[in-house]
Amino acid sequence: MRSTNCRKTFRLIAVLAAFITVAFLIAGCNSGPGKTESSSVNGQKPGPVRIGFLLETLKEERWLRDRDLFVEKAKELGATVEIQVAEGNDAVQLQQAENLLTKGIDVLVVVPHDGQVAASIVDKATQANVPVIAYDRLILNSDVALYVSFDNVRVGEMQARYLLERAPKGNYLLICGSPTDNNAKLLYQGQMNVLKPAVDRGDIKIVAEQWAANWQASEAMKHTENALTQNNDNIVAVVASADSVSRGVIQALDSRGLAGKVLVSGQDADIVASQYVAQGKQTMTVYKPIKPLATAAAEAAVKLARGEKIDTGRTVNNGKIDVPSILLDPIIVDKNNLEDTIIKDGYQKRDEVFKTAAAGS
Ligand code: BGC
Numbered sequence: 001m002r003s004t005n006c007r008k009t010f011r012l013i014a015v016l017a018a019f020i021t022v023a024f025l026i027a028g029c030n031s032g033p034g035k036t037e038s039s040s041v042n043g044q045k046p047g048p049v050r051i052g053f054l055l056e057t058l059k060e061e062r063w064l065r066d067r068d069l070f071v072e073k074a075k076e077l078g079a080t081v082e083i084q085v086a087e088g089n090d091a092v093q094l095q096q097a098e099n100l101l102t103k104g105i106d107v108l109v110v111v112p113h114d115g116q117v118a119a120s121i122v123d124k125a126t127q128a129n130v131p132v133i134a135y136d137r138l139i140l141n142s143d144v145a146l147y148v149s150f151d152n153v154r155v156g157e158m159q160a161r162y163l164l165e166r167a168p169k170g171n172y173l174l175i176c177g178s179p180t181d182n183n184a185k186l187l188y189q190g191q192m193n194v195l196k197p198a199v200d201r202g203d204i205k206i207v208a209e210q211w212a213a214n215w216q217a218s219e220a221m222k223h224t225e226n227a228l229t230q231n232n233d234n235i236v237a238v239v240a241s242a243d244s245v246s247r248g249v250i251q252a253l254d255s256r257g258l259a260g261k262v263l264v265s266g267q268d269a270d271i272v273a274s275q276y277v278a279q280g281k282q283t284m285t286v287y288k289p290i291k292p293l294a295t296a297a298a299e300a301a302v303k304l305a306r307g308e309k310i311d312t313g314r315t316v317n318n319g320k321i322d323v324p325s326i327l328l329d330p331i332i333v334d335k336n337n338l339e340d341t342i343i344k345d346g347y348q349k350r351d352e353v354f355k356t357a358a359a360g361s
Pocket of ligand 1: 060062136137177181183184215242243244267268
């Protein structure tokens with residue numbers, strides 16, 4: 001009798017203890033916004049990792065891939081992702097960061113519109129104890145936790161070297177990217193590493209260097225038209241920093257019957273550029289497989305949110321600190337290897353790439 005009572009009391013205590021534990025966990029999950037001490041268990045918040053992802057734009061093909069592949073990997077890792085897109089506006093991007101921080105995200109991933117201005121996003125996040133990953137574009141002069149990108153100086157070198165080997169003499173036009181994007185500067189640096197010796201030898205002349213605001217094709221088209229007019233169409237190569245701008249360059253060349261005669265570089269292997277490469281209107285593009293980038297960033301985001309260290313073995317100085325960095329390798333794409341690169345990888349579909357090739361060639 002006594003032992004039956006004992007067992008009953010013991011069971012009651014066990015049920016009560018389980019109830020209290022569950023209630024405690026639920027209270028932890030629902031505790032309001034912000035990273036507060038009361039919401040953490042052993043320094044970690046219970047529940048799934050919450051990632052904030054700030055994109056600059058979704059208007060170009062590549063960023064849609066970045067978004068989708070990042071979310072896919074984050075979900076696989078059990079994390080949730082909240083995305084906001086600033087459409088090229090710095091004030092909006094800062095506001096979006098503040099909004100996500102107020103909602104209590106654990107880690108913030110940012111494609112900055114302006115690499116300088118975005119330092120204030122990192123400052124706000126740091127105050128809230130939230131680590132920031134600079135995605136594809138470095139955030140300067142800030143305590144950013146990680147930089148995940150491609151080797152952009154190499155991309156610039158690849159573009160310039162490819163054109164220079166095929167047009168070793170003559171007039172060159174440079175269509176650079178957005179002046180607010182640190183990548184645009186790194187690309188230019190890479191291009192000049194290759195072109196400067198040829199300029200110094202007197203082999204080539206850079207007739208103009210133009211920066212396309214917000215990487216816009218319309219800007220690139222305008223600059224190319226002006227340069228062609230000023231040089232009586234005497235330009236042998238246009239070093240265009242990405243496919244968004246090469247598109248504008250090719251429109252300008254096309255309207256003068258020069259597409260396919262003037263060499264043009266690019267970057268991203270987007271569908272229009274891949275078609276232009278197939279048609280011979282764009283000489284090359286640089287393929288940057290997005291999956292490894294998005295995957296590395298999502299994995300790192302989850303680790304940082306859990307307070308784990310990321311060992312990259314490489315750093316890039318951002319003007320304030322040496323930022324641990326993951327820099328992936330870019331791949332040259334031209335008419336000869338479309339099949340073995342972007343098509344083989346499933347990055348672009350063969351039918352799409354060659355759809356207009358016959359008409360354009
Ligand atoms: C990216 C390029 C992209 C460009 C325009 C750069 O920062 O690295 O891949 O084409 O922005 O969006």
